[in-house]
Amino acid sequence: MKDKTFYPKKSLGQNFLQDPNVIRKIVDAVQPRPDDTIVEIGPGRGAITSHLAGKCRELILIEFDQDLAETLQKEYETDRHVRIIRDDILKTDWKEFLPANKVVGNLPYNISSQILFALYSHAPDVGEAVFMVQKEFARRLVAEPSTKDYGIMTILTRLYGKAEILFHIPPTVFFPRPKVDSTLVRIRLDSGNNQDIDDKAYFHQLVRTAFNQRRKTLRNSLKKITEDRFIPSVDLSLRAEALTFEDFKRLYHILKGDSPASV
Structure with a gap:
């Protein structure tokens, strides 16, 4: 970004x-490619932006800081392949800029989840x-069962794709x-992943309920959902962190009343 010095805003x-x-x-x-549509969240002063512009079919910049957004607008106003959305990513309608091949960004630590x-x-x-996320947050995306980092974000990431740590x-x-x-993490999303979980909202609720009281056994933390039903093939005397992703899928299907053949 040229001609103007911007100082970081702690509030953002x-x-x-x-x-x-x-x-x-x-x-x-x-790895920007000529046919890519890339969305950059929080481009800031354009450190990454300048290397993506001109290397993809469309670059969409979402910047909440109005001063930075205005400067980016001026810098790329003649580039028809760059579009700038001046808005908070948490309030933006994602349908406005999707579909996209890639979404990139240095995520503010307090709103990464x-x-x-x-x-x-x-x-x-x-x-x-x-x-780019906080190191501790990255660990939660790739954690193994029965570890302190394993939790809601781990399971939901597995539901939609696969995360990998690239470098610190x-x-x-x-x-x-x-x-x-x-x-820096990469999350590859797969629309065909776990299609047997057709009620994503219910799966989210199940996982959140299980982990919100992670020190309790599943029998106690999920009591309102299971209603003391007998759950075959899932040990409810365990805590949520002991269950694998496949265990949660099995539990989901049982609670949804799916046929035994699909569980």
């Missing part, structure tokens, strides 16, 4: 990436996401320096 959780080597690694991970929930609710219209990013490459380490 802004930390601007400024290391050219890390920027290059992120762009390499995104909310953005991923929004992403998953539009999973059929997105190919993959490449996000130190605080020193940002201005100002955050107090936490960051991680």
Whole structure:
């Protein structure tokens, strides 16, 4: 971004990436292609944007900071392949910019979960996401059962696709320096994944209820849902963190009354 210096706004959780080597690694991970539609959440001062513009069919920038959005608008006003939406990603209607091959961004730490929930609710219209998130948050996306990081976000990520950790990013490459380490993750979304779970809202409710009281056994945490029914092939004396994704699928089908052959 040219001609103007912007200082990070703490209220928006802004930390601007400024290391050219890390920027290059992120762009390499995104792998922009000429026929891609790419959505960038929170482009900020345009560190990644400048490397994506001109390398894809359409680049859609969603920027809440009006000063930054205005400058981006001026910088790319003659580029018909770049579109700027001045709005809060949590309030934006995603139908306005989807479908997209890729969604990328350096996500504010305090709203990462909310953005991923929004992403998953539009999973059929997105190919993959490449996000920079807090290191601890990244661990939750790829955690194994019976670990402290395993939880709601792990299960829901598996429901819609598969996450992988690409590389870790130190605080020193940002201005100002955050107090936490960051991680670049890729989430490949698959619209054909887990099609047997046709009531996604119910599956969400089941997983949330199980983990919201994760220190309790499933028999107690899910009491309002199971109504003390006998649940074959799922041990309700365990805690939620002990169940695999396949266990939750099995529990879902049983509670939905699906035929034994499909469970």
